[in-house]
Amino acid sequence: xxxxxPIGVVARHxxxxxxxxxxxxxxxxxxxVEKNGIRFLTSHQEYRARFILDLRKRKALxxxxxxxxxxxxxxxYSFQQVDSILARYKDRSPRxx
Numbered sequence: 001x002x003x004x005x006p007i008g009v010v011a012r013h014x015x016x017x018x019x020x021x022x023x024x025x026x027x028x029x030x031x032x033v034e035k036n037g038i039r040f041l042t043s044h045q046e047y048r049a050r051f052i053l054d055l056r057k058r059k060a061l062x063x064x065x066x067x068x069x070x071x072x073x074x075x076x077y078s079f080q081q082v083d084s085i086l087a088r089y090k091d092r093s094p095r096x097x
Contacts, residue, residue: 004040004042005040005043007022010041010049014046014049020053021049027063029067030049031045047075048077054079058079059079069082069086072085
């Protein structure tokens with residue numbers, strides 16, 4: 001499938017276990033397509049996966065913080081905006097969560 005790479009290939013390229021990428025898909029952070037029993041990601045989704053991994057590694061964000069950042073930011077993703085997004089996340093009232 002042109003423009004798509006198997007999840008296993010993406011995982012190897014990003015130097016993470018395939019289960020990490022599958023976890024991102026199951027959390028709704030990434031969208032995968034399946035053909036002949038193999039799940040694929042677009043290059044945009046691979047870029048998004050790299051950003052998520054950087055959020056975990058460089059910012060040590062929780063899953064809920066990552067979900068919030070992803071909901072607030074459009075590509076191209078920028079670490080310069082993450083701190084201001086997280087400030088809004090902290091300011092949310094409990095009923096907004």
